[in-house]
Amino acid sequence: MAYTVQEVSELSGVSIRTLRYYDQIGLLNPAYYGDNGYRYYEQAQLVQLQHILFFRELDMPLSTIQELIFQDSFDQLEALSHHRELLLKKAERLQTLIQTVDRTIAHLNGDYVLEQHQLFNGFDTRKQSHYVKELRQYYGNNNGWSSNNEQPTG
Template sequence: MSMRVKEVAELVGISLRTLHHYDEIGLLAPDETTDAGYRLYSDANLETLQQILFFKELDFPLKKIKEIMSSPVFDREKAMELHRKLLMEKRSRIDAMIATIEKTVRHARGEIQMTNKEKFEGFDFSRTPYEQEARERWGDEAVDEANAKVGGLSKDKQQEISDEMNAIYFKLATLRGGSPESEEAQVAIKEWYDFLNQMGSYSPEAFKALGQMYVDDERFTANIDQFGEGLAVFMRDAMAVYADKSKN
């Protein structure tokens, strides 16, 4: 049964302007428009909207959402599985911060004592759990330079970078069932190469070596494969192809 745009807005709890914007940018076009100009949304449109809002909840920018969902290899069921994992991880962080708030209130009332470590449980600003590994491989200067770049950015900009990183991982995860040599895979892996070079300086050789480390180091593999089993291997292969072509 078709629904008018106003009905969809009321059902979902978003504004008419938002739905109009999604239509204008080609993210969510209703299946039908009446002669009078009314937008009519099908059940399939509502499923697409649900998917978009899951991405939005995870802070993906609209441009990236459109890229991911318009991919011919986009798999809605696999995307839902990944959404679930990421949202559960987000919930765990939020639960930890709520617990810290509750403890802090009780501490302020004199009901309990908190250690300095307990005061900051749940906060995670790094998103880079392998800094020591990076220092051992590339030296303090390279890591300090990268940290200085990130540290000099505003919190909003740091969040934007984090969101962009997750969006690229997600996009690559949707492609991992295909060939790492495909044009689409190579376009996506170039996005990863360009992203990394915003933070540091990677030659094609270093990029290829980094991809190999994604597989050789089980910590990297586990972290990357949260976005989809086999992603680390796929990225390694795609990075190797990109690096070899870049040298030619």
């Protein structure tokens, strides 16, 4: 069965504009174009879109996703198993963050004694490092950044 871009958008929650962009950059091409110029997607493209969305959910850039899914060695079942594993890890981290929020609320209400190190349970240090790198790129190297490149000084 073939689906129009509108139908794929409704099924997936991905905007029509995004689907057109994915086609433009070669990330997700439709199965075919109709005589009317409409894009038509089939099951294979829907599964490919699902992979794209899983990778995006894991904060992977489109360029990296494109490299991965177009490799000759790309195995859909293996990728799905890997997606599942990474999503379970993310779910665990998010659950820890929820507990951190709950404990902080209880602490602020006077119902729980929060130890200082518990304020930061669940935060992804790799993401924090990435944010620091972005700040350094934006503000430059000589704007109060420490020599270990981890945090601003002063």
